[in-house]
Amino acid sequence: MRNIFLFLKNRSKFIIFVALQVIALWILFKYNKFHEAAYLGVAGEITGRINQQYNKVEYYFQLKQTNDALVRENLELRQQLAQNFEAPDTSFTNFTDTVNFLKDNEQRKYRYRSAKVLNNTYTLTDNYLTIHIGTAQGVQKDMGVIGADGVVGTIVNAGKNFSVVMSLLHHQSKLSARHLRSGETGSVYWEGESPFELTMTNVQKSVEVKVGDTIVTSQYASYRYPQGIMIGTVIEVEENNSRNFHTLKLRPSTHFNRLEWVTVVENLQLEEQLAIEESTRKN
C-alpha cells in the first residue's frame, strides 16, 4: 500500500498531465460528435456577454457594408412587387395573393427572425458564429441561418438569449445544392483549408459547368433553407477523368469576415414533414 502511494507521489506530475489531457480530449471529441456540451450552456452566456460589449464598438466600423447589404436586399425584394408588372394585354394579370399572408400559419412555410452576429471566426478549422437570439425568442437547434448574400450555416446550440451557429466553414457542414443553370443537384461541403473555397461534388459529368455559374440551395435542403438561396459561384472545375462526377470549387457568396446581421429560418412545416418521413421508415 505504501509503495502505491509512493509511486503516485513520485509520478504525480505525469498523472495530472495525463488526467488533464484525457479531460481535454474527451470534451473535444465528445463535443465534435454530438454538438453539445453542458459547459457551453454556461460558457455561452458569459462569452456571449463579453462578445456583445465588443460588438458595440466593432459594429460602427462595419456600418457602411451592412448598409450596402441591406440596400441590395431591399432592392431585390422591391423587384418582386406585383406593381412592377404591367402588360398591354389586359388578360395578363400579375398579383400577389394576400390571403396566404393573412391566414398566417396555415400555408406559411418559413418564418424569419433577424439576429445580430456577436462573435465570428473564419480562420480556424471549425468555425462558429455566436448570434444574439435564443430559445426565449423561439430559436431552436437545427434551424438554418442565412445572410444578406447567401447561406451562413446551421444552429447547433441554442441558449436562452444566445445561439451558436455552425458556419458553412466547418468540416461537418454539408448541404444539398443545385447548379442554377441546369437544375442538377449535388452536395456542398468544406475541406477545411481556405475560407474562400467550398467544394461541390456529385454533379453529373453530363452537365456542362462553367466558371462563374451560380450554385444555390436545392429543394432537398428545403427543410432548413428556402430553396434558391445563393451558396456561391464556381471558380474552378477540377479535371478528373476517373470519376463520373464533377468536383467543383466554389467561392462562397457570404462574406464571412464581415457578417453583421443574419436571418434565422424557421420551417413551420418541418414537424409534419419529419413525422410522415419517420412513419414511412418504420413500415
Next chain:
Amino acid sequence: MSDLVKNIIRFAAFILIQVYVLNRIPPVHRFIVPYLYFLYILWLPFKTTPINLMLIAFVFGISLDSFTNTPGLHAAACVLIAFIRPYLITIILPQERKELYYTNPSVKSLGGVAPYALYISVLTFIHHLYLTFLEWLSTGNWWYFLGKVLATTGVSLMLILIAEILVYRKDQMRTNA
C-alpha cells in the same frame, strides 16, 4: 504590482488579444493562423510548481476554447507545453545559475538570446504540432498538416518577437520575500 495580479491581468489580456485581434485578421493564406496566446504560459514565473502550471494552462486553454467553440482543443495543447516546460528549463538553464537570480523566463534569466530563442521555439513548435495534429484528425491531409505547422510556427515566432519588444518585463531578481 505583485506577480499574482500581473499574471491575472496578463491572462485576460492574452485571451482578449487572441480572440478579438488575432482571430479577426483577414486570412492571408490557408496555412496561416496567427497564434500568440500561449506565450502566457511561457512567461509564467519559474517558481510555479509543475502541477500548478498544468492546472493554469488547462484553465487558460479552456477559457480560449469557450470563445472559439472548440472545447478542449487549445486546453490540450496548453497542458502539453506546460508539462514539457519545466524539463526544458532544466536542460537549458546553466547549472551554476539554477539557484537564485531571476523570477521569470526571459532573455537575461535564461542566459542569452540563443537559449531563450530555443526555449520559445521548441515550445511554440510543440504547441502547433499538437494543435494541428488534433485538427488533422478530423480533416486528414498530410501536406496541409505539415505546411500549417511550419507556417503557423513561423508566424507565431514573429508575433512573439514583436510582443517581446513591445511589452516591457522587468527582469526581477528573486528575493526571499
